[in-house]
Amino acid sequence: MAILFGHFIIPFFIILSRNAKRALTPLAVGASIILLFHFVMVYWLVMPYYGQGLNPSLADLACLMAVGGLYFSLVLYRMTKDPLIPIRDPRLSRSLHFVNA
Numbered sequence: 001m002a003i004l005f006g007h008f009i010i011p012f013f014i015i016l017s018r019n020a021k022r023a024l025t026p027l028a029v030g031a032s033i034i035l036l037f038h039f040v041m042v043y044w045l046v047m048p049y050y051g052q053g054l055n056p057s058l059a060d061l062a063c064l065m066a067v068g069g070l071y072f073s074l075v076l077y078r079m080t081k082d083p084l085i086p087i088r089d090p091r092l093s094r095s096l097h098f099v100n101a
Helices: 002-014 018-022 024-046 058-081 092-096
Strands: none
Touching (some): 002 024, 018 024
8 A cells, every 4th residue: 555655646646736847846756755666666576575574675775776876877878978969950049049938
């Protein structure tokens, strides 16, 4: 039940309003809750059940940080190789001066 509420229902009602999607703080809170409970759900599905329930250890956190670090280092490496702005776009000059009101 905690995964159902934490992974869907609570973030759904946090991010439901239009103002929450435009403000950074409620959006970050909703996304953080979703990410946290996604990790809880994956941990619950992957780890074997020995009768003690969830029993996370420091090695579990270290493995998560290692995989996340490798992923983000690859993403940042790829971001340095290609430009983030579409150089050959004919509408580039107009889009650089566009301001969302």
